[in-house]
Amino acid sequence: MDKLANMINSPNANISDLFAEAALKSGPAFLQEICDVARVTFGAQLALIGSLRIVEARRIYVLGSSKQNPNIALEAYDVCAAPCRRVLTEATMVVHLEDLQNRFPDDPGVQAFASQSYIGFPLIDELGESIGIFVLEWDTPMSEEKSRNVIQTLETLLPRISAEVSTQIVEHAFQALMIPIDDETKDDTAIFRTIVLQAAALSQVHAVLLAQCIDDDAQDFKILAAAAGGDLLTSAEGHLVKYDGTPCHNLKTKDTFFLERDLQLAFPSMPLFQDLNAEAYLGFGARKKNGQPLGHLALIHDRPMAPRALRSPVLRVIASRSTQELRRHVAEAERKSLADTIVVRKKLESLGLMAGTIAHDFNNQLTAIIGHTELAMLDLPPAHSAMPSLQIAKDNMWRARDVIGDLMDFAGNASGSPAERLSLSDLINHTLSGLNAEIPQTCQIDVSIEDTQPEIFGHKAQIIQILGNLILNALEALEEREGAIKLQVSLVPISMQERGKCLTGCAPALPDMCVALEVTDTGRGMEIATAERVFDPFFSTKKSSRGLGLAGVLGIARRMQAGLTFQSQPEIGTSFRLYFPPAPTDPPTAFVPDQDSLTEHPNPSLGKILVVDDKPEVLDLISRQVERLGHEVVSVMSGYEAIALAKSTSDIRAVVIDVLMPGIDGWETLQRLRNISRDLPALVMSGYSQIEQGSKSDELKLVQVLNKPFSLERLKDSLENLLIDAQNYKVYSN
Numbered sequence: 033m034d035k036l037a038n039m040i041n042s043p044n045a046n047i048s049d050l051f052a053e054a055a056l057k058s059g060p061a062f063l064q065e066i067c068d069v070a071r072v073t074f075g076a077q078l079a080l081i082g083s084l085r086i087v088e089a090r091r092i093y094v095l096g097s098s099k100q101n102p103n104i105a106l107e108a109y110d111v112c113a114a115p116c117r118r119v120l121t122e123a124t125m126v127v128h129l130e131d132l133q134n135r136f137p138d139d140p141g142v143q144a145f146a147s148q149s150y151i152g153f154p155l156i157d158e159l160g161e162s163i164g165i166f167v168l169e170w171d172t173p174m175s176e177e178k179s180r181n182v183i184q185t186l187e188t189l190l191p192r193i194s195a196e197v198s199t200q201i202v203e204h205a206f207q208a209l210m211i212p213i214d215d216e217t218k219d220d221t222a223i224f225r226t227i228v229l230q231a232a233a234l235s236q237v238h239a240v241l242l243a244q245c246i247d248d249d250a251q252d253f254k255i256l257a258a259a260a261g262g263d264l265l266t267s268a269e270g271h272l273v274k275y276d277g278t279p280c281h282n283l284k285t286k287d288t289f290f291l292e293r294d295l296q297l298a299f300p301s302m303p304l305f306q307d308l309n310a311e312a313y314l315g316f317g318a319r320k321k322n323g324q325p326l327g328h329l330a331l332i333h334d335r336p337m338a339p340r341a342l343r344s345p346v347l348r349v350i351a352s353r354s355t356q357e358l359r360r361h362v363a364e365a366e367r368k369s370l371a372d373t374i375v376v377r378k379k380l381e382s383l384g385l386m387a388g389t390i391a392h393d394f395n396n397q398l399t400a401i402i403g404h405t406e407l408a409m410l411d412l413p414p415a416h417s418a419m420p421s422l423q424i425a426k427d428n429m430w431r432a433r434d435v436i437g438d439l440m441d442f443a444g445n446a447s448g449s450p451a452e453r454l455s456l457s458d459l460i461n462h463t464l465s466g467l468n469a470e471i472p473q474t475c476q477i478d479v480s481i482e483d484t485q486p487e488i489f490g491h492k493a494q495i496i497q498i499l500g501n502l503i504l505n506a507l508e509a510l511e512e513r514e515g516a517i518k519l520q521v522s523l524v525p526i527s528m529q530e531r532g533k534c535l536t537g538c539a540p541a542l543p544d545m546c547v548a549l550e551v552t553d554t555g556r557g558m559e560i561a562t563a564e565r566v567f568d569p570f571f572s573t574k575k576s577s578r579g580l581g582l583a584g585v586l587g588i589a590r591r592m593q594a595g596l597t598f599q600s601q602p603e604i605g606t607s608f609r610l611y612f613p614p615a616p617t618d619p620p621t622a623f624v625p626d627q628d629s630l631t632e633h634p635n636p637s638l639g640k641i642l643v644v645d646d647k648p649e650v651l652d653l654i655s656r657q658v659e660r661l662g663h664e665v666v667s668v669m670s671g672y673e674a675i676a677l678a679k680s681t682s683d684i685r686a687v688v689i690d691v692l693m694p695g696i697d698g699w700e701t702l703q704r705l706r707n708i709s710r711d712l713p714a715l716v717m718s719g720y721s722q723i724e725q726g727s728k729s730d731e732l733k734l735v736q737v738l739n740k741p742f743s744l745e746r747l748k749d750s751l752e753n754l755l756i757d758a759q760n761y762k763v764y765s766n
Contacts, residue, residue: 051185055192059203062196063096066189071098074182076168077145080106081155083164083197084120090335091236092116092165095200100171104144113138116165119152123162125183126152130173142169149174151182155194161340164197166190202345220361224257225264227357231329231350232259235341238334239308241268242354243280244327244362246604251275253327254604256361260308272604277301283317283328290314293336305332312337316351318358326362329354366529396647398741402429403653406744407660429741453487453615454495456521456549463499470507476516485521488547488612494588501585502551502608509555509606518552526595526611534595534611535567535586542595546611553607558600566598639685641751643667644674644701645717646693654688654717654747661748670694671701678708686713686754702735713758715750717742734758 050073054065063081071079077100082092093108111117115136119126128135128150136142142150147169155164168182228240239260243253252272258265275281279299282289291298291313296305304310312333318326329351331341341347405426412419460479464471471477488495499519506517526546531539558566567586585608589596595611641663645651648669655667666684668674671693678684687705691698698716706712713734736754738747 048185051189055189059196059200060096063193063200064098066193067096067098070168070186071100073185074168074178075170077101077147077171078106078167078169080167081164081193081197082108082167083155083201084162095164095197099145101145106141109141114141115139115150116152116167119154119165119167120162123154123156125154126150127179127183129176129179132169145169146171148172149179151179153186153190155190155197157194157198157345161343163194163201166193198345202349220357220364221257221269223357224361225259227329227350227354228257228259229262229264231331231354232262234346234350235331235344237314237331237337239265239310239332241265241330241332242327242358243273243330244358245325246272246601252604253280254601256327270603279313280315280328280330283315284325287317288315288342289317290337290339290342292339295332308332309334311335314341314347316347316354318351318355320359320362326355327358395740396650398429400647400649400653402426402741402743403657405429407653407656410660410744452489452492454490454492455485455487456495456547456612457481457485459492459495459499460519460521463496463503466496467500467503470504472507474514475507475510478516478518480518480520480522482522485523486547486614489615490592490612494592498549498585498588498610499551501582505582505608506551506553506555506606509553509557511556515554515605517554518550520548520550520552522548522550523614524548524611530597530611531595533597535598536590536594536596538590538593539595541593542611543613545614546595547614548609548611550607550609552605554605557602557604557606559602563598563600566600639683640664640666640681642674642677642684642687642689644669644671644687644689644693644698646670646690650690657744657747658688658751660744661751663751671696671698671704674701675704675708678705682709684709684712686715686751686758688715688717688751691716691718711758711761713754715754734761 050069051066054062054069057065067079067081070076078097080094080097082094082097084092090112091108091110094106097106099106111120113136115126115128115132118124130148132142132147132150141147149170149172151168153166154162155166157163166186224242228242232238232240239258241258242256244256246252246254252274255268255271255273258268273280275284277299279289279291279295293312295310295313296302299305310332312335314331314333314337316329318328320326331337331347405422409419409422409426412422460481464477464479503517503519510517523545525544526539526542526548531542534542567583586596589610592612594613596608597611598606598608600606641658643651643655643658643665644667645654646669651667651669655665658665666677668677672695674687674689687702689698689701693701696704698718702712702714702716705714711734713736715736715738717738717740734754734757736750736757738750742750
């Protein structure tokens, strides 16, 4: 400072050169140098460059100053009682040549410096908004000639000073909001907290909150972080808020929403605004690249806001930074969800394979046990003392079959009636009426179904089982507290991202448009550890479970080639969504012969029944059962033996064949047999119960399906129906 004073007092001093030299600097150094040169050059008590608060025009923050009395602290000051007020409110230069102390007796700065004269220049940004001020004060009156000299010298510097102040404001915002990428201690919560604290500090508003949409239709948002009065509001984090009735609702369709004053009057139902004594609101909406609402940043102030806040570059920086972090947070959550989905899918596929294998083996064993028990009961007189015990054993074996059916559901191999065209709306009404007694009065059921919702192709009993399990799961999640369950059916496009979340493994085969069935609850939600096991067989968080439950839902969805996704958040709720292919406009029709040509009963003496099964005990049982029904039987244990036998004889009337066999399976064996004997009727057996009409259209002509285990009566009916169909087909063809 002494060096600067000596340069000014030098006989060869050129004031313009001094300011030009100062102008070679930039940033804070430039602002400080200008203040120093201006104060010393013009003999002022004080030279100051300051920036305005962003959201209001009442306070100046000092960016550079030069004081004759360095003992006076000067970091910020209120312009309400200062001569600077007119400079800022009218965006015009203000000059006071004398009597400054008497004019502004309530201005502590004027009184501290004992100022008598004053010149204030407004600093204007590229948008024409006042962003700050350049002030000089003297402790003596000033002549008009001197004031003109000061003004003439400094006016040429004002655009450069304004640009530097604007840059400093924005750069400060960038620096304040910068999170080091190598700081591993900064998790998402810490980053969100940093953003709201810095946003509050930079904008000097009373409160800031950052929120994320939690559902695709943007009905609710979750508070990620909030700050008020300079402190974090950690108690608000994670709270779920309805968009309706809040100013944030406007941000679902707008980039910004601004309310200058009277916030509580405009939104009287918001207790948060009353707690914060809120007066004004400025919100910035965040969106995904496809335009879908992602969340928002809200600035809430306890005094009116200036409209220029809408155009503030700093607030744009804050909003942009918030959007960037929201997008990163959502993308990371989706990436993790996809990775978790793949892990869960692989685990479920392994469990499904294991369950299906176990069920298949059990069904083969049960077939032999039930069949031999029935044969034994037929060989004994009705009054035999062993009959009651055999009947009890038989009844319990059928109950064991039902348990195996649960495993089949999980494995995606549930048995059932032939697939048919189904209306989900009808099935929802049917299921809700059946569960009416279990739905408490505290639970609200909301059903939303598009008028144009197409039908799907499936099994009525299985869809009802899906609906029942999902609704019961939602009821249990509510835990008898007030809440809602939403069932929604709509025709929607399925994105690649959503396909990646599917757990059934059939996502690539789904059409572009699917019938989506969504069941959502507002219950307690699931922690990560629970969510990872939700589809495990017989897993339940309840002391008394309902069997396979959600595992059965997954199995049925897998069998129907439907997509299944779910998401859950603690204290927010859970949503399950199934994607079904729409039913074809013209589904294939089965062969139906002329009723007048139907044959009533097959003739058992027209040829042999070929029985093929790789399990000796099952092969022996079925052969004995078919003989008991009056047919001549020839049996083999492999597809190769069956083909060799068919080539050597021409009196095979029909074949009873197992699907799963080593070497060549039942379907391939049947295809080769029909190459030898065209239209050979087939009774196809499976321990997996996975045969469905339409899955193998060529093979299913003249085919009856028999799921293991089965009774002798069921075998009799299936074999008779098959032979009748064969004779009718032959008559009709001729």
